[in-house]
Amino acid sequence: MNLAPIFATPFATVSLAGSEGFNPALLSLFTERAQASFRDPALPARPFCFRSREDLFEWDAEPVARLRDEMLAALCSVVMAASLYSEVEFNALALQARARFIIVRPDGYIPAASAPLASWCALYCVAAPPPSPTRQDSGALRLYETRLTTMFMDAANSRLRPPFGAAHHVWRPVPGQMAVFPAAVGHEVALNRSDEDLVLVAARARFAAPAQEAMPPW
Numbered sequence: 001m002n003l004a005p006i007f008a009t010p011f012a013t014v015s016l017a018g019s020e021g022f023n024p025a026l027l028s029l030f031t032e033r034a035q036a037s038f039r040d041p042a043l044p045a046r047p048f049c050f051r052s053r054e055d056l057f058e059w060d061a062e063p064v065a066r067l068r069d070e071m072l073a074a075l076c077s078v079v080m081a082a083s084l085y086s087e088v089e090f091n092a093l094a095l096q097a098r099a100r101f102i103i104v105r106p107d108g109y110i111p112a113a114s115a116p117l118a119s120w121c122a123l124y125c126v127a128a129p130p131p132s133p134t135r136q137d138s139g140a141l142r143l144y145e146t147r148l149t150t151m152f153m154d155a156a157n158s159r160l161r162p163p164f165g166a167a168h169h170v171w172r173p174v175p176g177q178m179a180v181f182p183a184a185v186g187h188e189v190a191l192n193r194s195d196e197d198l199v200l201v202a203a204r205a206r207f208a209a210p211a212q213e214a215m216p217p218w
Contacts, residue, residue: 074178
């Protein structure tokens with residue numbers, strides 16, 4: 001018998017180099033700019049969750065430039081590791097990315113969605129509250145398994161071992177760490193049940209092949 005997973009979904013966590021140096025500066029900068037002039041007007045205003053415009057990587061600020069370089073380098077490493085490209089072939093691809101900062105305040109959350117017009121998502125943690133002693137899912141990133149939603153469930157397939165099970169995946173943000181996963185995967189950040197802010201940077205990315213003439217506008 002040969003038993004193998006056939007529809008695996010890549011998910012990676014990466015620790016960004018130098019995060020101890022630029023995270024405090026990012027936290028100060030984001031706290032200062034969490035105001036109406038920086039909020040994304042295309043998204044619903046939520047009293048306990050601030051989401052900036054998606055122009056973060058274009059800011060003229062040294063800690064943001066360091067974060068951008070580290071995030072994109074780590075993202076490329078993950079994508080290359082999951083692909084069949086050689087290093088030379090992968091380096092010929094043109095990376096496009098958009099990013100925003102997010103402050104999830106106490107009783108705030110990020111609603112479930114997938115990232116449009118992108119192939120990959122990256123979620124970086126700048127600051128996070130201590131784990132909740134009563135709610136382990138407080139402020140956690142949830143990634144939803146949707147491939148098996150039409151499966152008939154019975155006693156034989158309700159307790160499949162990993163990686164065959166249909167359970168959702170949970171990642172708890174840790175300052176300095178980044179999660180990377182396909183943009184089509186539905187995901188959310190659960191209700192922040194602590195009394196401190198959760199500060200994140202969310203990026204969506206895509207890659208253009210050499211001589212590819214156009215990509216859809218963001």
